[in-house]
Amino acid sequence: MTDRRGRRGRRPGSSDTRQEILVAAREAFATAGYDATTIRRIAIAAQVDAALIHHYFGTKEQLFLAAVQFPLNPVDLIEKITTGPPESLGERLADTFLSAWDHPETGPVLAALLRGALTDRLSGRLVQEFFARQIAQRVGERLADLVDRDEVPARVTLAASQLFGLALLRYILRFEPLASLPHEVVVATVAPTLQRYLTGDSDR
Amino acid sequence: MTDRRGRRGRRPGSSDTRQEILVAAREAFATAGYDATTIRRIAIAAQVDAALIHHYFGTKEQLFLAAVQFPLNPVDLIEKITTGPPESLGERLADTFLSAWDHPETGPVLAALLRGALTDRLSGRLVQEFFARQIAQRVGERLADLVDRDEVPARVTLAASQLFGLALLRYILRFEPLASLPHEVVVATVAPTLQRYLTGDSDR
Numbered sequence: 001m002t003d004r005r006g007r008r009g010r011r012p013g014s015s016d017t018r019q020e021i022l023v024a025a026r027e028a029f030a031t032a033g034y035d036a037t038t039i040r041r042i043a044i045a046a047q048v049d050a051a052l053i054h055h056y057f058g059t060k061e062q063l064f065l066a067a068v069q070f071p072l073n074p075v076d077l078i079e080k081i082t083t084g085p086p087e088s089l090g091e092r093l094a095d096t097f098l099s100a101w102d103h104p105e106t107g108p109v110l111a112a113l114l115r116g117a118l119t120d121r122l123s124g125r126l127v128q129e130f131f132a133r134q135i136a137q138r139v140g141e142r143l144a145d146l147v148d149r150d151e152v153p154a155r156v157t158l159a160a161s162q163l164f165g166l167a168l169l170r171y172i173l174r175f176e177p178l179a180s181l182p183h184e185v186v187v188a189t190v191a192p193t194l195q196r197y198l199t200g201d202s203d204r
Numbered sequence: 205m206t207d208r209r210g211r212r213g214r215r216p217g218s219s220d221t222r223q224e225i226l227v228a229a230r231e232a233f234a235t236a237g238y239d240a241t242t243i244r245r246i247a248i249a250a251q252v253d254a255a256l257i258h259h260y261f262g263t264k265e266q267l268f269l270a271a272v273q274f275p276l277n278p279v280d281l282i283e284k285i286t287t288g289p290p291e292s293l294g295e296r297l298a299d300t301f302l303s304a305w306d307h308p309e310t311g312p313v314l315a316a317l318l319r320g321a322l323t324d325r326l327s328g329r330l331v332q333e334f335f336a337r338q339i340a341q342r343v344g345e346r347l348a349d350l351v352d353r354d355e356v357p358a359r360v361t362l363a364a365s366q367l368f369g370l371a372l373l374r375y376i377l378r379f380e381p382l383a384s385l386p387h388e389v390v391v392a393t394v395a396p397t398l399q400r401y402l403t404g405d406s407d408r
Contacts, residue, residue: 117377118322124377131379157373157382158393164377165369169361173321173328173368175335178361189362193397 021046021053025067030125034064034133064133068126071109072100074134082142090159090195094187097163101171102183111172114164131160139198146199158197162190225250225257229271234329238268238337268337272330275313276304278338286346294363294399298391301367305375306387315375318368335364343402350403362401366394 024045028037039060043050057063065074077100081093101107117127140152147155166186169175178186228250232241243264247254261267269278281304285296305311321331344356351359370390373379382390 115322118319118372128377128379154381154385157379160379161369161373161382161394162366162397163369164372165365165367168322168368168372169365173332175332175361175364177358178365181358189401190365192400193366196396197393 017046017048017052018056021048021056021063022067025063026122026126029064029067029129030122034129039063064130068130069109069113070130070134071106074138078135078138078142082139086146086199087195088191089198090193091187091191093159093163093194093198094191095183098166098183098186101167107171110167114167114172136160143198155198159194162193162197166190221250221252221256222260225252225260225267226271229267230326230330233268233271233333234326238333243267268334272334273313273317274334274338275310278342282339282342282346286343290350290403291399292395293402294397295391295395297363297367297398297402298395299387302370302387302390305371311375314371318371318376340364347402359402363398366397366401370394 021042024042025037028042028045032041037060039050039053042063043053046053053063057066077096080096081089084092101110113123113127116123118124136153136156139156143152143155166178170178170181170186225246228246229241232246232249236245241264243254243257246267247257250257257267261270281300284300285293288296305314317327317331320327322328340357340360343360347356347359370382374382374385374390
């Protein structure tokens with residue numbers, strides 16, 4: 001163990017401290033954005049030593065992921081989606097997205113995240129920041145060789161609109177028959193939509 | 205004025221009574237569904253005379269619309285969407301949907317409805333029942349000449365997934381640049397998606 005100090009009488013290492021760091025991190029990332037947020041700023045807000053934050057959560061990016069409580073590793077996800085021929089990008093994206101929502105462990109966590117984003121403004125901003133930073137930017141880097149770079153952000157958010165809509169109707173509001181359609185049918189149906197939004201002609 | 209009677213000492217005509225009828229109606233429509241719900245059942249739950257409900261709200265369908273608080277006339281909407289050549293159905297659907305959300309009066313009401321549906325189970329069921337009864341069924345009737353009748357419900361919920369996703373990201377979570385894209389650009393981009401879901405080849 002290191003010699004980090006709890007300040008103002010708070011015991012370091014308690015789950016309260018961990019929780020308070022996460023609360024301060026959520027607040028900071030949601031209001032100032034990822035780039036402008038520093039571990040130091042969060043440490044001051046949580047009234048702990050910055051070293052304690054590093055010890056608990058690692059890097060700023062790891063702390064961000066912990067604050068968002070995203071149940072999957074975004075780097076692995078993006079790798080899965082972008083590895084393979086560009087013409088089947090839409091299919092891999094649909095399959096990866098639906099697999100995460102269909103999965104009994106990650107599905108309910110994702111549903112809770114989306115519900116939270118819709119009811120709490122701070123959570124909404126955090127999810128938006130997470131999407132922009134961890135998903136859109138990385139997918140965008142892979143798209144930059146395929147389409148006009150200026151169009152990438154619009155293309156990514158359009159694809160996201162189809163995916164978030166599926167999440168909403170299939171997993172949260174459970175509109176039938178969409179909620180009961182087999183995974184493969186939904187993937188095959190929405191894949192061409194995603195492909196067109198991401199790599200189709202720019203007049204779409 | 206008619207001779208309807210307030211029961212158990214409640215004054216007929218008070219806004220409390222009106223409100224209690226709406227609460228009972230929301231509960232009944234959400235739990236039993238539109239078909240199984242009768243004005244009589246709602247009258248018993250709200251402890252008022254059925255004639256009072258008819259006087260305030262008109263028919264069962266009008267009461268249902270009042271209970272959902274949908275800010276537009278679904279019949280007019282469907283008329284707008286389905287009048288015209290079948291090959292531009294997707295475009296009319298996208299345009300009509302986005303116009304309602306872009307409109308300064310109806311947009312915020314729709315946003316409140318969707319938020320409510322996501323946070324409150326009863327509201328969620330009510331919106332689902334409203335969608336099935338007032339939107340999907342009517343659009344389905346118009347699609348029946350164009351595609352296999354058995355496929356209509358899946359087609360309609362798939363189209364809805366794109367539209368609800370747009371509502372979510374463009375108007376509620378406000379993901380950029382989607383939130384700022386011009387109306388016509390979004391319509392032109394999603395119209396082919398909706399057209400394919402609704403009338404495209406059945407292997408999609």
